[in-house]
Amino acid sequence: SQTIHQWPATLVQPVGSPLSLECTVEGTSNPNLYWYRQAAGRGLQLLFYSVGIGQISSEVPQNLSASRPQDRQFILSSKKLLLSDSGFYLCALNLGTSGSNEQFFGPGTRLTVL
Amino acid sequence: KQEVTQIPAALSVPEGENLVLNCSFTDSAIYNLQWFRQDPGKGLTSLLLIQSSQREQTSGRLNASLDKSSGRSTLYIAASQPGDSATYLCAPTGNQFYFGTGTSLTVIP
Numbered sequence: 001s002q003t004i005h006q007w008p009a010t011l012v013q014p015v016g017s018p019l020s021l022e023c024t025v026e027g028t029s030n031p032n033l034y035w036y037r038q039a040a041g042r043g044l045q046l047l048f049y050s051v052g053i054g055q056i057s058s059e060v061p062q063n064l065s066a067s068r069p070q071d072r073q074f075i076l077s078s079k080k081l082l083l084s085d086s087g088f089y090l091c092a093l094n095l096g097t098s099g100s101n102e103q104f105f106g107p108g109t110r111l112t113v114l
Numbered sequence: 115k116q117e118v119t120q121i122p123a124a125l126s127v128p129e130g131e132n133l134v135l136n137c138s139f140t141d142s143a144i145y146n147l148q149w150f151r152q153d154p155g156k157g158l159t160s161l162l163l164i165q166s167s168q169r170e171q172t173s174g175r176l177n178a179s180l181d182k183s184s185g186r187s188t189l190y191i192a193a194s195q196p197g198d199s200a201t202y203l204c205a206p207t208g209n210q211f212y213f214g215t216g217t218s219l220t221v222i223p
Contacts, residue, residue, distance in 0.1 A: 043214065100146065100163060100165065102148060102160060103148060105160075107156065
């Protein structure tokens with residue numbers, strides 16, 4: 001079965017600093033990959049999704065970007081963090097209709113921007 | 115855009131009670147609906163997946179039902195235990211994934 005790893009688990013960064021969060025997947029190939037943000041007291045907000053290497057769709061315009069350099073690697077980046085970027089970032093995958101479209105989540109990265 | 119509402123937002127029950135969590139959604143054009151559990155500071159754990167052609171799914175003490183035409187799903191938890199304390203989220207899935215804000219459940223020993 002598939003496993004999702006996220007690194008780092010927690011991160012404290014100053015405003016204006018760059019960001020790189022990594023998500024790697026094991027146990028499957030060619031998954032659809034997603035980045036979500038969960039702010040305190042709020043629901044999950046879909047940020048980006050990718051159906052394949054180099055293919056990124058953005059759901060919310062902001063100072064974040066995503067890249068998928070390899071089939072099982074999904075990276076969330078920022079050149080300059082804002083206070084409002086604080087939150088819990090979750091990577092998720094699904095295998096599409098061949099996998100009943102079930103979604104699986106990683107353990108998350110807690111980002112605090114000071 | 116899909117709007118997902120979960121009621122109640124928070125629930126506190128004594129151990130052993132049976133309980134129902136509700137999820138409603140506005141767009142019935144979904145492929146499936148998934149129920150998740152989230153413990154504080156953790157990722158989401160998939161509990162049940164109901165395909166759009168199904169009416170319900172069961173796993174242990176959990177039973178989820180789906181009425182796609184009316185845009186409703188319920189999660190029934192039988193004989194609740196303190197270990198069931200968590201936030202429960204529903205996610206109706208069409209071309210995109212949308213999530214409710216969840217029901218925070220506390221089961222009191």
